[in-house]
Amino acid sequence: MDLSSFSQHYAEARQKFLDASLAAGLLVESWVHPLPGRDGEELALDVARLGAPDAANLLVISSGCHGAEGFCGSGLQVDLLRDAAWFKRCKRDDLAVLFLHALNPHGFSWLRRVNEDNVDLNRNFLDFTQPLPDNPDYRALVHLLLPKRQPPTLSSTLGLIGYALRNGRMALQSGISRGQHSDPRGLFFAGTAPVWSNLTLRRILQQHGQHCQRIGWIDVHTGLGPTGVGEYIYKGRQEPEDIARGRSWWGEKMTNSTEGNSVSAELNGTIDLMVLETCPQAQYNGLTLEYGTLSGIKVLNALRADHWLYCNPQAPDAQIQRIKSQLRDAFYVDTDAWKRAVLQQGRKVLDLTVFNLTRPLL
Template identity: 35%
Template sequence: MDLLTAAETCFPNDYANARARFLAACEGLGVEPVAFVNPHRGPTGEELATDAAWFGPEDARGVLVMISSTHGAEGFPGSAAMLDWIGSGGPARLPRGLAVLAVHAINPHGYAWLRRVTEEGVDLNRNFVDFAEPLPENPGYDILAKHLVPESLDDTTLATADAAIDAYRGQHGQIGLMLARTGGQYNHAGGMFYGGTGPTHARQTLERIVAQWALAERDLVAVVDYHTGLGPFGYGEPISDHTPDSINVERAKRWYGRSVTQPRLGTSSSVPKTGLAEYGWERMLGPKVSFVALEYGTFPPANGLSVLRADHWLHNTRNVDWDDPVTQEIKRAVKDHFAPADLDWREMVIFRSRQILRLGLAGLERELA
């Protein structure tokens, strides 16, 4: 299908619609996804599950893994990218000896409830630490915790909170503030970017998927993890947070070109973080995996802070009624920030996804020739 048609038709309305469309697209090709059912339910009582579908030969030496909704509410572009790849004939064009594993909604609870966190209140992309070791410290977040997620959203409280955040920025700079706010923290359950106290259900699901399809036994694995919220509006930034100069990141740069950015070198819209999913992939697959987070920009960080602050406040202070006008207002703002309905944004998402998938598969093919 052409680019504009894909932009107009591939984006789902919500998690339930995304899942139904993904399953139907797979069924249309005779592919039966494996459902990893989440023990919780969605806001209207719907079943929640991660659905994983394999396209290509079972004994493929190289595998490209597509992952959606690591950050729940960011799942819409990943779902659209999967529907576009399937609907545009991607499976029929797979190079010989390669396969694609589409992991739809790795964090279905966050996707359905329009949250960035899992049902445990954990940021899945800060959860891949070794919990047998002392947990990372983030003293900057400790200072800002009550201001990032205050107990009230009244004007006076927010003004005080914003003044404290501005003062911290003045003392430590914008990068220092980003490190404190988004780098990952393990002391404040209910706060932003909380990494938890143990492996989440979603992390364990991902580990089961890696084992079930024997990805550690393949020769090479490319991972494209779809994210939103950082960078210029609509631009898809391939971020690689592998160790600089490692074979993992050098291979990613060969595949995807000079647009690959590295937070640890200061070249990215992101900053270094703890507990990232790619660290988990490295532990499981070692040097044979090259991971990029395909990060689509939306709106400025100040807007992201505002919508996340409101969402955390909502879930921290009440039993959430999905039909309550306050809930709906907050959820609309979350969805608009992380998955804008603007057609030009959606068109850019599809274009960049097609490009990255083409480059990733071509890179795998070259390396394994």
């Protein structure tokens, strides 16, 4: 367990991933983003693979779907790449491991949860040829949610709290976070077409996932739940046999937003929909590994502040720095204790996944 696997900014995280992949003997395929990073650096979704192209079982470990959450998943990936013993356990004829570093590199570099189009990537995997899901609850909340000034008025914050008291905390969270298509400059915008990361990820999966029989996918996120606690949130088909298989893999602590027992609300347009569509031949077993950071209200206020800054880019430099620090702290707890908890729990989840992924299909 190597706490130096974590980084302070995107460019450092990417370099550590590239160096660790090279040291482990893995080739990296870099899907370069068309825009530069905050400091002019190249942005990319970097892919490293361990194992044969025709391996029956594929373990995917992805980071940075929500850009500013990338610090956590990147640290876990680099720690694994540096661990010769873990690599040795994964070197099997029937297993391949795919590392996807920074699914949303633009958000990671610019310290935004969303991408270059203000789109929440994990709400963007929809069939855009069909009518898009409506979210009237978001429209009912938007006048309270999006501040006209920073910090937001006390009355708007109390209005959100009042909504939660009247309708329940999860109703508030669902209305805000499940995804919306009515306000391109608002929070949790899901887009009106597939974004760059969506299209790129589909191409990567077509290359690496269409020959396997079984996929186990761990997508690392932060921002919900108690500080340092990793929740196993099921992502896959909502069929009884699929959910039961998930619990047989990851135990009774596995939660499911559809069942109402997760810190996350039920969401639209998540990554698992794309995997199921792109790799229909494979049995899919997916988890969002969600690590808690700060309290829910602090995380929400960080998102509200970042949205205000998105709408007011002419803000003074000192205020920009405060807001960006606030957002970073909401999704990355830069302490040894938190990082150690991330690595310990991440290893446990991945060991369970490798064990179950390589068991004979029933």
